[in-house]
Amino acid sequence: MIQEFLPALEAEIAEQDLGKTPVELYEPIRYLMQLGGKRIRPVLCLLAYSLFKDSWRKAVAPALGIEIFHNFTLMHDDIMDKAPLRRGKQTVHEKWNDNIAILSGDVMLVNAYQYLNKTENLSLAEYQYLCQRFNRTAAEVCEGQQMDMNFESRSQVQIAEYVEMIRLKTSVLIGLSLEMGAILAQTTREISDSLYQIGELIGLGFQLKDDLLDVYGDPEKFGKQAGGDILSNKKTFLLIRAIEQAEGQVQTELQGWLAAESYHPQEKIQSVTAIYNALGIKEETELEINQYFDQAFVAMDELPLEEGKKEGLLKFMRGLVDREV
């Protein structure tokens, strides 16, 4: 079944229901949607739906709404972050311009709602609850992006604030993906809430793994140069913990690298990574990641469903834990 999800989603994306003109508005949407990606969110939505129903094709369109929303946030975040590349290709504001990326992104957000509106067979109350959850989550993702931008200009960020930022920016949408599958399948509120929690935990583990892979990932597999976060002084879980724990000479060295304006990139990456190694940051981050995933598996275990039914989602979750890309 899960092997059929991706082809079904890609087929729907290939035929994405968009306007035609002006082309400047719609080409960037097709361009970004077709850059690929793992489609984790809609796959999670379909997996959750399949916990309760076999007729998963009915959930493909609303599930795609989440993927379109996610890509909309990428289009606008890339403008704000002045990012030149996305998945190894030019970002929309680079390939076209800022105004086109703003306006195309706006249409893309509307398009996400158009796909959400392809939901079938719910009652008005169920559908409005789904919209309410979608809307609240969409606002939270923006809140997370604003926090992330605010952190850039701050000298210090606490771990609790960082975790709250990634919860909003990344995890709530992973949570919504699972929750939406449950709501679409008309299960109980208790179960859809539990699936949201599971998704949020997965999302936290997922984002911390991203932070880890940016430093320790195999560049061949990870697809981007390791050390990007180190070069940009990005306040990730790793850097925040390193700043908190470094003392004496190590603290001086770390602060030196953070303040340095001219350096050999590879030297900065190697030196900061060496500091992380000395402080045991890798192991600590792995522990933190595992803790979130473990909680998610415990919550899965507690879901009042036949164990056999859960296997698809559990297998996908294990893939996220073990991922190297």
Added chain:
Amino acid sequence: MIQEFLPALEAEIAEQDLGKTPVELYEPIRYLMQLGGKRIRPVLCLLAYSLFKDSWRKAVAPALGIEIFHNFTLMHDDIMDKAPLRRGKQTVHEKWNDNIAILSGDVMLVNAYQYLNKTENLSLAEYQYLCQRFNRTAAEVCEGQQMDMNFESRSQVQIAEYVEMIRLKTSVLIGLSLEMGAILAQTTREISDSLYQIGELIGLGFQLKDDLLDVYGDPEKFGKQAGGDILSNKKTFLLIRAIEQAEGQVQTELQGWLAAESYHPQEKIQSVTAIYNALGIKEETELEINQYFDQAFVAMDELPLEEGKKEGLLKFMRGLVDREV
């Protein structure tokens, strides 16, 4: 009744249901929403609703969704147009910055959907139809803005293209305002379609009147300096018709002003206005405006409703025809 609409809308705006933090995200929304404005769209929605039902307070929240959407487009358009002022005050991207205006605008669009979702008492099919119309219209407004930006870099624009641009950028949302009132009141599809058409016609007349007032309005009443469109060579109905009709010496003079890089602003405004006067552009634009409004009044006449019921909406429409601000 209509006297109660504005206070009810302003009360709802004063208590607008928004998130709290980060403040950078939500303050700009309150700022822009509270800059004022005539609230034409939600008032039209409530007027249309009142054609069929007395319980108009139930329609206030979704009607406000249209006003929030409209203000979202202003926030993003102002970034794209690099506009320094909005209603005589700093625009959001000027008062804060571009990134905040992008992201606040995004949350504002989501907030518009949150208000749309406060719709009550419809069937799922009726509500999804409302969402479908809202979504399609929202995409069209973005299409209109993209056309408008495209026109800036073109040397020639045809009247038909211009009218299509203002139809998308302005009129479809006025159309939706009336249509939404009808859908919320659960009237027939035929009547909600007619109200959409009436709104679209009003919107065309309304925008052409805006073009006219920018040149011929009384600055004391209109609240902004006359001639802004002339100074920026904005391809309005007036300029496009003048370019089409000017010949010989007049054409040369007009093109001279369009190409001029250094001039006294008042001299350019007076000279181009004199050309408009010589070509009868004012009268032609007024004729065009009246034609759209006349069609709207004919369509109102044909609406199968008690004449007495229509009086509120008709009176409001007459106010739009006669407006000098």
